[in-house]
Amino acid sequence: MLQIDSWKRVLVLLVCVAGLLLALPNAFYTRVEQSNDARAAIEVQGETAELTEAAGQWPSWMPSSLVNLGLDLRGGAHLLAEVQVADVYEARMDAMWPEIRNALRGERDTVGTIRKQPSPGDEIRIKISKPEGMARALEVVRGLGRPIQTLTGAGSNDIEVRGTGDEIVVTLSEAEKLATDDRTVRQALEIVRRRIDEVGTREPTIQRQGADRILIQVPGIGSAGELKEIIGTTAQLTFNPVVSRGTDAEARAEVGQKVIPALDQQGVFYTVEAAPVVTGEELVDAQPAFDQNGRPAVNFRFNTSGARKFGDYTRDNIGAPFAIVLDNEVISAPVIQSHIPGGSGIITGNFTVEESTNLAVLLRAGALPAGLEFLEERTIGPELGQDSIDAGKVATVVAFVAVLGFMWASYGLFGIFANVALIINVGLIFGLLSVIGGTLTLPGIAGIVLTVGMAVDANVLIFERIREELKTAKGPARAIELGYEKALSAILDANITTFITAVILFAMGSGPVRGFAITLGLGILTSVFTAIFVTRLLVVMWFERRRPKTIEV
Amino acid sequence: MRLKLVPDETSFDFFGRWKLWLGISALMVVIGFASFALQGLNFGIDFRGGTTIRTQSTQAIDVGVYRDAIAPLGLGDVTITEIFDPTFGPDENVAMIRIQAQDEAEAVSAETIAAVEAALAATTPDIEFVSVESVGPKVSGELIQTAVLAVSLAILSVLVYIWLRFEWQFAVGAVAALIHDVVLTIGVFSELQIRFDLAIIAALLTIVGYSLNDTVVVFDRVRENLRKYKKMELKDLLNLSINETLSRTLMTSLTTLLALISLYVLGGDVIRGFVFAMIWGIIVGTYSSIFVASTILLWLGVKRDWSKPTNTTGNQFADIDA
Numbered sequence: 001m002l003q004i005d006s007w008k009r010v011l012v013l014l015v016c017v018a019g020l021l022l023a024l025p026n027a028f029y030t031r032v033e034q035s036n037d038a039r040a041a042i043e044v045q046g047e048t049a050e051l052t053e054a055a056g057q058w059p060s061w062m063p064s065s066l067v068n069l070g071l072d073l074r075g076g077a078h079l080l081a082e083v084q085v086a087d088v089y090e091a092r093m094d095a096m097w098p099e100i101r102n103a104l105r106g107e108r109d110t111v112g113t114i115r116k117q118p119s120p121g122d123e124i125r126i127k128i129s130k131p132e133g134m135a136r137a138l139e140v141v142r143g144l145g146r147p148i149q150t151l152t153g154a155g156s157n158d159i160e161v162r163g164t165g166d167e168i169v170v171t172l173s174e175a176e177k178l179a180t181d182d183r184t185v186r187q188a189l190e191i192v193r194r195r196i197d198e199v200g201t202r203e204p205t206i207q208r209q210g211a212d213r214i215l216i217q218v219p220g221i222g223s224a225g226e227l228k229e230i231i232g233t234t235a236q237l238t239f240n241p242v243v244s245r246g247t248d249a250e251a252r253a254e255v256g257q258k259v260i261p262a263l264d265q266q267g268v269f270y271t272v273e274a275a276p277v278v279t280g281e282e283l284v285d286a287q288p289a290f291d292q293n294g295r296p297a298v299n300f301r302f303n304t305s306g307a308r309k310f311g312d313y314t315r316d317n318i319g320a321p322f323a324i325v326l327d328n329e330v331i332s333a334p335v336i337q338s339h340i341p342g343g344s345g346i347i348t349g350n351f352t353v354e355e356s357t358n359l360a361v362l363l364r365a366g367a368l369p370a371g372l373e374f375l376e377e378r379t380i381g382p383e384l385g386q387d388s389i390d391a392g393k394v395a396t397v398v399a400f401v402a403v404l405g406f407m408w409a410s411y412g413l414f415g416i417f418a419n420v421a422l423i424i425n426v427g428l429i430f431g432l433l434s435v436i437g438g439t440l441t442l443p444g445i446a447g448i449v450l451t452v453g454m455a456v457d458a459n460v461l462i463f464e465r466i467r468e469e470l471k472t473a474k475g476p477a478r479a480i481e482l483g484y485e486k487a488l489s490a491i492l493d494a495n496i497t498t499f500i501t502a503v504i505l506f507a508m509g510s511g512p513v514r515g516f517a518i519t520l521g522l523g524i525l526t527s528v529f530t531a532i533f534v535t536r537l538l539v540v541m542w543f544e545r546r547r548p549k550t551i552e553v
Numbered sequence: 554m555r556l557k558l559v560p561d562e563t564s565f566d567f568f569g570r571w572k573l574w575l576g577i578s579a580l581m582v583v584i585g586f587a588s589f590a591l592q593g594l595n596f597g598i599d600f601r602g603g604t605t606i607r608t609q610s611t612q613a614i615d616v617g618v619y620r621d622a623i624a625p626l627g628l629g630d631v632t633i634t635e636i637f638d639p640t641f642g643p644d645e646n647v648a649m650i651r652i653q654a655q656d657e658a659e660a661v662s663a664e665t666i667a668a669v670e671a672a673l674a675a676t677t678p679d680i681e682f683v684s685v686e687s688v689g690p691k692v693s694g695e696l697i698q699t700a701v702l703a704v705s706l707a708i709l710s711v712l713v714y715i716w717l718r719f720e721w722q723f724a725v726g727a728v729a730a731l732i733h734d735v736v737l738t739i740g741v742f743s744e745l746q747i748r749f750d751l752a753i754i755a756a757l758l759t760i761v762g763y764s765l766n767d768t769v770v771v772f773d774r775v776r777e778n779l780r781k782y783k784k785m786e787l788k789d790l791l792n793l794s795i796n797e798t799l800s801r802t803l804m805t806s807l808t809t810l811l812a813l814i815s816l817y818v819l820g821g822d823v824i825r826g827f828v829f830a831m832i833w834g835i836i837v838g839t840y841s842s843i844f845v846a847s848t849i850l851l852w853l854g855v856k857r858d859w860s861k862p863t864n865t866t867g868n869q870f871a872d873i874d875a
Contacts, residue, residue, distance in 0.1 A: 407808070
């Protein structure tokens with residue numbers, strides 16, 4: 001009869017206390033946040049009196065995890081970018097052409113002369129003058145393929161080579177494309193992360209979404225446009241051999257060459273080899289510096305393989321100009337004065353100090369391997385977020401008071417038990433949210449308000465059941481016990497079904513909707529816990545003290 | 554004195570006019586469908602792409618002036634609405650500007666947004682752009698797919714769960730009630746042309762969960778009574794079960810509504826549509842769990858021999874080891 005083991009009582013109480021303690025920092029949000037920031041700063045840059053004071057605002061032995069506020073509450077920018085993975089195919093093909101050309105030239109006797117045909121960027125078409133040598137040509141080109149080192153693509157080659165008439169068509173194999181896409185997106189993700197970290201904003205979210213998308217959320221930033229500037233769209237650095245220099249944007253370019261404008265000279269265009277000698281990916285360091293004339297410049301250093309390529313090229317091409325190309329614009333096109341063996345060099349141009357610093361940062365962070373296309377952009381001003389928080393607070397308090405009053409009016413003392421449980425319930429939601437690092441969004445606040453309304457449901461079910469059982473006059477203790485027992489299946493079934501929908505929402509939703517799913521789901525867990533354990537404990541403790549002969553629910 | 558929504562003992566006859574109730578529901582569903590088919594939903598940018606800019610200034614807003622300022626930019630369909638809300642201060646004038654998607658894949662470009670902002674700033678010097686959101690048509694298409702998938706998946710998984718826990722007739726009744734609620738909610742959004750965005754999908758799923766909650770509680774009682782009163786007419790048994798749970802049904806609906814109404818009035822305009830959907834859904838859901846789910850159960854009939862399972866949570870698979 002109405003007995004709960006002592007250990008269970010202790011456990012329930014402990015869970016409640018722990019939950020409320022974990023929720024407590026959120027009641028002093030600004031203070032705890034400043035204290036946390038200060039602690040993080042002390043770890044990085046050492047103690048200062050100011051930081052220590054800021055850190056002291058919240059005792060270090062107290063839990064200090066806070067609920068993250070979503071962008072819609074804090075303000076900030078949200079971007080969904082699609083990585084243009086196909087860009088990389090073109091670069092790969094461009095890089096492959098000299099290799100193929102050299103290999104086929106060695107077979108001139110069997111395949112004749114070769115000629116690159118115009119083609120889409122992701123394939124190379126080569127015409128050979130002796131079609132009867134096709135078999136040998138295919139063999140040679142296939143020999144250039146490399147096996148793929150992935151789990152799924154094991155055993156296959158990175159290129160596909162087929163012959164049609166007198167043309168050889170080289171494309172990347174499907175397996176290689178998949179592997180390349182994955183690499184490209186990871187690389188882009190890493191670079192975006194590094195660039196945003198360089199700016200040092202608070203808790204940015206940078207996540208991969210699906211196969212080729214990146215979700216970027218940065219709280220506290222002015223606008224999505226600003227964020228886009230930080231990320232940059234391509235910042236692709238390459239060093240290309242210069243073929244000629246002119247003033248005609250429509251200048252005719254041979255296959256495998258392209259015409260690009262100069263960055264700081266209006267109306268000047270360079271025709272360069274499309275296949276770069278070295279790319280920015282092989283840079284290991286870049287620093288702002290000054291050239292011998294005291295003008296701002298950028299010092300750079302290549303890794304070993306980049307240094308070798310750069311060294312070989314400068315040794316073989318003394319006196320020829322080469323172009324330093326950033327994002328399809330020629331920054332400068334110096335003439336190679338001497339062999340540069342060490343792999344380091346300097347980029348000069350008409351830079352300001354700020355520009356050279358930015359360029360160094362961009363180069364250091366590495367170039368994005370492919371362009372980004374922004375599919376979704378959202379900027380939420382901090383005032384709007386604050387308004388939403390304020391409105392949400394008022395609404396939650398009013399909802400709370402209304403529900404508490406209503407429960408008390410309907411169930412008297414039992415209503416008060418339910419109300420205590422309800423308050424603990426909301427505390428637990430915040431505690432859990434803080435611990436799992438969940439994000440509170442505006443719909444999330446709605447989720448909490450909804451939970452306040454629905455959380456009493458389990459208690460209502462139980463109390464109504466107790467009322468019913470009382471009618472059959474079994475005595476109060478038995479009625480309470482039966483009430484809990486018989487209401488249980490309805491409570492579980494009803495909450496499991498709602499929980500299923502919360503899980504689906506979480507899995508399929510994004511951003512604010514996901515925030516709603518989290519609070520709804522947590523709310524279901526905590527409300528079942530508080531109804532089954534907390535109110536029951538309260539009722540039992542009350543019953544043990546008073547031993548009433550009759551009860552009114 | 555306790556507040557009681559319904560007397561202790563009720564014996565309303567919920568099925569005396571079941572044809573009428575089912576007819577009304579069917580009619581409402583048809584109207585909902587028709588409205589959806591005829592005028593469609595007022596999709597937000599989440600679902601059809603485009604840009605919304607929320608502006609705020611201390612000066613009174615003249616929509617015409619804004620329109621004239623933006624018109625020379627030639628951005629196609631531009632909607633400007635002023636927003637009024639009790640939570641705004643006296644000199645808070647808020648407008649929402651919606652610009653259609655400009656290109657095939659990408660969101661509206663930064664330059665376009667900057668141009669619009671500059672044009673507006675010329676008319677109203679202290680204008681602030683408190684939020685700017687743009688969604689490319691590529692993503693919005695996918696969002697629609699995901700939304701439809703989410704709602705269908707939710708309904709399907711519920712169907713399976715109820716089928717496992719009860720009997721297939723219960724599952725059909727519950728799902729019919731769910732579809733009824735979802736259709737009526739979409740119908741009201743289409744009829745009133747309230748903006749339908751991603752958050753509304755969340756509301757729809759919550760309605761699914763809530764309505765189900767109600768239905769399951771009634772069904773749970775039906776299951777219990779089926780064991781208790783083996784010879785009672787199904788119609789009387791359903792009536793008894795609904796009457797027994799009526800006080801709980803109304804209590805819960807009312808507490809939830811209280812909470813939601815306070816959010817509707819005080820929670821600000823950003824989530825008002827979302828809260829409206831839930832309020833409507835809870836009213837409809839409460840109705841449907843009684844008049845749709847149970848009526849369909851009555852109509853389909855149900856297995857009467859529930860004597861085998863011995864525990865209270867018995868389901869149809871509990872017989873296997875018996």
